[in-house]
Amino acid sequence: MQTNLFNIVLSAFFLTLGVGKIYSQDIKNPPKLLTPLSQQDTATVNLKDVEKIAEITPPDTAKVKKPLLDSKIKYKAASYAKLNQKKQEIYLYDKAELYYQDIELKSGIIVFNYEKDEVYAGRIKDSTGAYTQLPNFKQGSNVIEPDSIRFNYKTKKALIWNSRTDQGEFKVKAEISKRINDSVYFLKGAKFTTAKDIEDPEYYFRTNKIKFVPGKKVVTGVTQMVIADVPTPIAMPFAFFPMTTTNQSGLIIPTFGDTRNRGYFLQNGGYYFSLGDNYDLAVLGDYYTNGSYALRGESSYAMRYKFRGTINVRFEDQIFSERGFPDYTKTKIYNIQWSHSQDAKSNPNSRFAASVNMGSSKYFRQSVSQLNAGSQLNNVLNSSISYSKTFQSVPQVNLSLAATHNQNSNTEEINMTLPTMQLSVDRMYPFVKKDGIKKGFIKNINLQYSLRGENRYKTTDSLFFKSQMFKDAQTGFQHSIPLSTNFKIFKYFSASTSVNYNEVWYLKTIRKSYNSLTAKDTTVTVNGFDAFRTYSFSSSLGTTVYGTFNLGENKKIQAIRHVMRPSVSYSYTPSFDKYYDTYAADGSGTMDKRYTRFEGGMFGAPGISNSNNIGFSLSNTFEAKVRDKDSTKTEPKKVMLLNNLNFSTSYNIVADSLPWSPVRISGGTVLFKDKMNVNFAMTLNPYAIDNNGKTINKFNIDNGGSLFRMTSANMTLNYSLSSKDGKDKKKENVQGERNGGRDDDLFGTNTDFSDRRQSQFKDEEEDEDGEDKFKGFFNAELPWDMTLAYQLTYSNEGRQNTISGNSLMVSMNADLTPKWKVGVSTGYDFVQKGITYTQFRFERDLMSWRMDFNWQPFGQQAYWSFFIGIKSGVLSDIKWEKRTTPDRVLR
Incomplete structure (x- = not known):
């Protein structure tokens, strides 16, 4: 065995130096000690600028024996690699690396003893005397x-000293760690935390x-909790933490608290x-101790490259x-919420989508499990499953x-x-030849077919x-063939003409009669199939000017371009x-009334009078060419003055x-580098x-007035700006929008009591590189954003001459310091002369912790909430x- 071992070491030595070869042979009676060929006990290899990798391989023997090493060993070092044949050790110094099986070891110094099957790794000192190149031990994913x-x-x-993992x-950091095998460690003098810096954490748990x-x-x-290196009285006799890379079933610890009108509560507990x-x-x-209770089921599902979605069912x-x-x-x-989206590439010819938000009309106003500001002020809930x-086929059919x-x-x-149900057949050109050219009156003749069928319900909450x-x-069913x-015409005029045929089928109609007992008209529903058919003709002529x-090129505004589209x-x-x-x-039967049995149908009813209308419309666009402030640019800059004026x-x-319909005027534009959107509209009656305020068949100018009477007008302004102007922005407040609110925080942000770890502000915690936005205590660039919305409505239909709506809303968020965020959403109604919905938001980033305060000082949903807790989901409890809790809403 010793001879074989010596041959292994000697082979590695000569392979490293590259000066010779040694061939193994079977020795029946090996001596206890074989004198090495070289009299030197050690061999030093100076690597300098050239990096060399040595491999130790099991000997090739004629008789199959258990190898000394189970696989190859690879190693390298920046300064030198030293082989000690007597001690059977390999020394690696400075940026040393060693690879064996699934083990990867990097360190300042590595000592590999292949006789004892041991590896030692440690730090080295730099020129200043500081320790550098700490060991990095990796086995598998650990x-x-x-x-x-x-x-x-x-x-x-x-055996590990001051391990960090x-x-x-x-x-986790421990003074001494003992590894029993590849699945069990025992740690002594350890501390563990979710803070980013294990060397100087803002908090940690200490245990022996x-x-x-x-x-x-x-x-x-x-286990004792330590905050800012100060031990706290919070301690546990023992603790158990699951550490899995996959989802695991388990209990969810509830939150304890009290309310003004429902007593004490345990909230958001479950499994x-x-x-x-x-x-x-x-x-x-x-x-709640007064007997109130709530149940919620929340599920998420996803199939990569196919679909994903969430389902939330809530009952209180x-x-x-x-x-x-x-x-x-x-x-x-x-309240029931369901969101489902399909990957467009999974099936290009079919698609399924769902966006459901339905339930009790009072849910978002009375729920005690969440406070969704946008949903409280929004009057409409919408859902669709498609x-x-x-x-x-030819032609293509869509269903x-x-x-x-x-x-x-x-x-x-x-x-x-x-x-x-909607069924449509693609447009067909019966007079187009095989060359596919559609030019002229005849070749452009086309027809389509569409079918729409509905089963419609109109009800209320109580009858749902x-x-x-x-x-x-x-x-009902509606067939349409245009x-x-x-x-x-004359090269510059575009003309179009169409004939439309419609056929409507109903399964219910009505029958009206006079009831002599009640002296009122009576309407009776008649069940059964019935249909009507209508047709119409339309044409239009338009051009672009x-x-x-x-x-002048020397002027700041060099030119103004006007585009008109009369029709x-x-x-x-x-x-x-x-x-x-x-x-x-x-009762006498002398007075007759006319009606159609199709009244109230979902697709309307046939008209009783002729309609013979001529329509006029004019759309305008104004654009300016402005000299650029940058003198190096030769081309003028285009600025939109009016996006549309119709x-x-x-x-x-x-x-x-x-015979004349009121003149409708509408327009819109963007100002201040597309930050402000302005839209306006008015109605002028001739x-x-x-x-008595009733319109008469006499022109207003002939009645001593002006050419037109402005019966209504409205204007809206939306102005958004932030410190991130000109940079890419991500969609914000998706949670609030999904629950029926807005995609901005103009009405405030959503507060979900089931998970308070999420920030109520929009800013991301980290930048694209995964690092903190703010390095150090202060950063000159403190993010902020502001949204303004102004709305003005004027009414003068019957000489009332009033401002029916005049309100201003504003929402602002700012970072007072890199760790302090504040925000407010409020407004003022100039007609009612009062402050509208108001919400104040305060948040403190405590690194691994988060603290926030949310306050709505007045209104039907007045409340305040305070939270401080660990951001990590592992320690969210x-x-x-x-x-x-907000006061009860009776409506």
């Missing part, structure tokens, strides 16, 4: 960075004994189910006051099925379509999914009085009175009104929070 390490690669045992979100199973668990003895790699489920619940049984008191109420509210399929939901939280009115809701359902063409006003249209729809019936509208009206040829 990495340890100690001051020094002693490792036996046969028994897999190790990352296990998930945990960072730890059993550590990498990737599975940490079990400790007596997390890890159901697999592609989906999970969390079941949470709240309980709320009790206010005590039974027997006059203000005692018991309310049940719920599936679309494209059939690659879509959808279920939609629209809910007004003020009126509690719900409109649903379950389902909506009850028998009355299904009884009142409406079902035949159209377009062509040029370009004009440029040159002001004249004509439409004709005949009378379909054959679908109208009459009934006696009084005028439209129409004239009914067959109307007996009031007819006068009488003393280490927190303290206090809050008040």
Whole structure:
């Protein structure tokens, strides 16, 4: 054995020097000690600038024997590698590296004893006397960075001094670590934390004994919490922390607190189910000592390159006051949210998507588990589930099925379509030849076919999914076949004409009659198939006119470009009085009223009078060429003055009175480098009104007034700016938008009590390189942002001449220091003369911890909340929070 070992070492020595070869041979009776060929006990290799890698391989013997080493060893060093044949050791110095099986070791100095199967690694001193090049020991996915390490690669045992290791979100440092095998460590004098800097953490847990199973668990003895190197009275006789790289099922610890009107509570406690790699489920619940409770189910699922989504189901049984008191109420509210998106590449010919937000109209106003500012002020909840399929035929056919939901939280009115079917056949050109050229009146003639079917429900919260809701359902189908063409006239005019055929099928119609007992009209629903058919004709003629006003190249504004797009249209729809019936509208039977049995249908009803309209419209765009401030640029800069300025009206040829429609003017532009959006609109009526405010068939100018009467006008301004102007921005406040709020924080941010670790501000904690945004105590660039929204509405339909709406809203966020963030969302209503919804936000970044204070000082949802806790999800239960619940909303 010793002879074989000597041959191994001698082979490695000559292979390293590259000066000779040695061949092994079978020796039946090897002596105990074989004198080496060289009289020197050690051999030193100066690597200098040339890096060499040596390999130690098992000897090639004629008889199969167990090798000394299980695999090859590779090593290198920046300064030198030293081989001691007597001690059977290899010394590596300065940027030393050693690779053996799944072990990677890097250090300042490495001593490899292949007789004892041990490796030692430690630090070295630099020219200043400071220790550098700490060992980095990696085996598989486990990495340890100690001051020094002693490792036996046969028994897999190790002794480590001042080890540092990352296990998930945990960072662990121990004075002495003993590695029993590749799955168990024992640590003495250890501290562990989620802080980024293990050498100087802002907090940590200190314990004298730890059993550590990498990737599975940490079990400790007596553990004490230390904050800023100051021991706290917070201690535990033992502790257990799961340390897994995959999701694991387990309990979710609830939060304890108290409320003004529901007593003490345990909130957001439950169980997390890890159901697999592609989906999970969390079941949470709240309980209040007055009997109120809440249940929530939250699930996420994903399949790479196919789809992903989330499902949230929430239910709350709320009790206010005590039974027997006059203000005692018991309310049940719920909310269902489902979001599903499909990867476009998974199936290009079909697509399924869902965005559901439905439930009790009062949920976001009365829920005690979250405070969503945007949803409280938003009156509408919308949902849609859709599936679309494209059939690659000739012509192409598209089919879509959808279920939609629209809910007004003020009126509690719900409109649903379950389902909506749409079938469309691609446009066909019957007169186009095989060359595919579509030019001229005939060749551009095309037709399409589309079918739309709906099963529509109109109900309220109290009747939702009850028998009355299904009884009142409406079902209908609409067939549409447009035949159209377009062509040029006199080269500069674009003309189009079309004939539209529509056929509508209903499964319910009505029948009206006069009830002599009640002296009122009676409407009866008639079940059964019925249909009507209509057709119409339309045409339009338009052109585009370009004009440029040159002001001079030496002027700041060199030119103004004006683009006009005038258009004249004509439409004709005949009378379909054959679908109208009459009934006696009084007891004598002398007065008849006309009606159509298709009244109230989802696709409308046929018209009883002719429609013969001529429409006029004019759209304008204004753009300026401005001399650039940068003198090195030769081309002028283009600046948009008005994105659009539109005028439209129409004239009914067959109307007996009031043939002219009001003139509608609308426009919009952007100012201040696209930071401000301005939109305005007004309605001008050419007819006068009488003393009762009713429009009469007389022009306003002939009645002693101006040419037009401005009956309504509105203007909106939106101004957003921030310190990140000109940089890429990410979409913000997605959580608030998903819950029915806005994509900005103009109405405030959402506060979800189930997870307070998330910041209520928009800024990311780290930059693209994964480093802190602020290095050091102060940074001159402190992020800030501001959003302004102004709205003005004027009404003068009946000479009231009033400002019906005039409000300003503002939202601001700023970093007072790199660690302090503040924000406010507020506004003022100049008509009601009062402050609108107001929210104040304060947050302190405590590195591994986060502290925030959220306050809404007045209003129906007045409340405040305070939170301080660890950001890491592993220790999310280490927190303290206090809050008040908003007052009850009775509407």
